[in-house]
Amino acid sequence: MSFNMYIPTRTLFGAGQLNNLKDQVMPGKKAMIVISNGKSTRENGYLARVEEQLKIAGVETAVFDKVEPNPLKSTVMAGAAFSKENHCDFIVALGGGSCMDASKAIAIMATNPGDLWDYVQSGTGKRKVIENKPLPIVAVTTTAGTGSETDMGAVVTNEETQEKLAIKTPELFPVLAIVDPELMKSVPPKFTAFQGWDALSHSMEGYINNKSNLMSDMYAITAIENVSRYLARAVKDGNDIEARERVAFGNNLSGIVMCVGAISSQHSLEHAMSAYHQDLPHGAGLIMLSKAYFTHFIEKHVCDERFIRMAKAMGMEDAKEPMDFITMLTKLQEECGVADLKMSDYGIKPEEFETLARNAKDTNSGLFLVDRCELSIEDCIAIYKSSYK
Template sequence: MIPTANWTYPTAIRFGAGRISEIAEACAATGMKRPLLVTDKGLANLAITHATLDLMEAAGLGRAVFSDVDPNPTDQNAEAGVKFFRDGGHDGVIAFGGGSALDLGKVLAFMAGQTEALWYYGGLTAWNTRANADGIVPIIAVPTTAGTGSEVGRASVITNSETHEKQFIFHPKLLPSVVICDPELTAGMPQMITAGTGMDAFAHCLEAFSSPNYHPMSQGIALEGMRLVKDYLPRAFADGNDIEARAHMMSAALMGATAFQKGLGAIHAISHPIGAVHHTHHGTTNAVVMQPVLRFNREAVEERLEQAAAYLGIAGGFDGFFGFVGELNRSLAVPLNLTDLGVVDPDIDALVSSALADPSVSNNPVKMNAENTRALLLECF
């Protein structure tokens, strides 16, 4: 059965097949009259995007679209998008696509009414009190993949084009006012993207579940999110038009991003700099480094992952869980290591430095330092 529901946690979510038809209602609920649809270059000319623009135009909302979004969106993309937004006199953003489009769309909404350059507002500290909250316009998020969960996040990840580092822009009002999760929009997604985004959702749940921080609500959400990925990602990978599997993977993505309020860890601390420098797919990179990170964290997470394995129906405790991850990666054709992923001539010292500067480091179950992080990175190649 394909689920349909309305949720208000952590924001208003319209979940179900065909619910993109409610885009005009969602705009009305947020007060948007001249929205800008932000998507990526690959989606801009696809039928699902044109159909959404048709719905907007029929409702008198225009069909303005900005699609100059790189796979790892940059500050240059943001600057161009903000100019497009302001020049068009828009009053809200529809972020439409995968994590890249969602992150950039949210940043455009954030920057629409700010007066300083983007990096003045960078970082996760102090709830971004430097920002003019009244200058942040409404956001509607429409994910077309099932992985990042940016549609329910209060942050955007943007690459600094000068330093090639991924940095965070954070504000409570970056949480979209309305999310439309329509699994039909993900039908036919290529297998590689299905695998990478699905493993991103799994990584979010796994790292949140493993985080030493106290957050029982996130803990439970993370555990069930892992189960959904275990049960439905292989189905979505095998049949791109399995809408039931696609729906449950969209739920897993929402759950992973909600759960990681509890914190992420070494998987993301490593994946972020590799993606920024070598332009790898984020979720696929997470999948590639997942087993090395599990070995790295074993002493601190073994008992906890024994509990997870039991819930997931995986025999063998930690070793069984570890083996399951490897088998899942193999079944999804995930590269064996970072070399196979295409990371050539890496500057290990620079990657170590960037990994240790990543906010995820502080939440890893095992304390990370230059020596053990270097050893971990080398094991990933």
């Protein structure tokens, strides 16, 4: 029943909300706008619109356009140097989860000495305390996947140690988030599915782990209902604004689930995969793992009623068995056109499974602690094997 809830971000949600950015109180006078190293933010006009909104608000800007999918520590350090060189006093994260995660990490290193890994609290991180307050962050999300506009965490890959780890502090909550589904209409179908599955996974994991509580349950079930019932529509027609809004809403709630509850070891297993395979989209990895991962816990009968409740939330009103949830999971993957994703297409090989399992357990051990039953190295390897195509 107990929960601890602190989410200080002001969120403007809904179609057209980007137009209201100019009217908000800004946390500084010069913004570092962080975007991806791709073309879409510029080509779709999102960067120009944000720059214009900030100009009207009296804010100068400098653009950092180096962020890759699964952002790297080296990119974060380059971004921090850019921020200092341009005398920026806050950051505008414009893009998807990678841009927001990179922005949060840059915000730390723009005001603190040393290396980002000095402040990471797991794996090979040096577990130092963040000395100086990070730069304030305004998040303008163009995707619906990570919920990073809502939470206080940043996930970054250290390419030197092949660790993909989170760094968390309440000071990383964005001061303002703009969640405008109109900015998501340009996301291609495949990536709409990948991102939506990440949002769904946050709430599915949050609902079945041992940190679930009255508050996280409320957010998680509502998120599952909205994402699972509207994601296929958004995949099939990117201009379906109702579907985009519903998935974005579910994503926003899934971010809150991570603040008031927790995600579980499925994320550890995927982080190991994309730590070694930089080109693997996080959501794609979660899709590959999902059926085997959740089936493992169903077979352990750790929370049968919760799997039944999730199946009902996904649209099977007469669900009676925990495996009905896997039926609905499979149906959604098929409707989104992602049921046949293959690990082998991203260069993942069976002989890596023990290495991945040990990486997951060693670097992200905390997420395994919230599972309702312990996953051994052998269990992790079995899940990878069952998921392999």
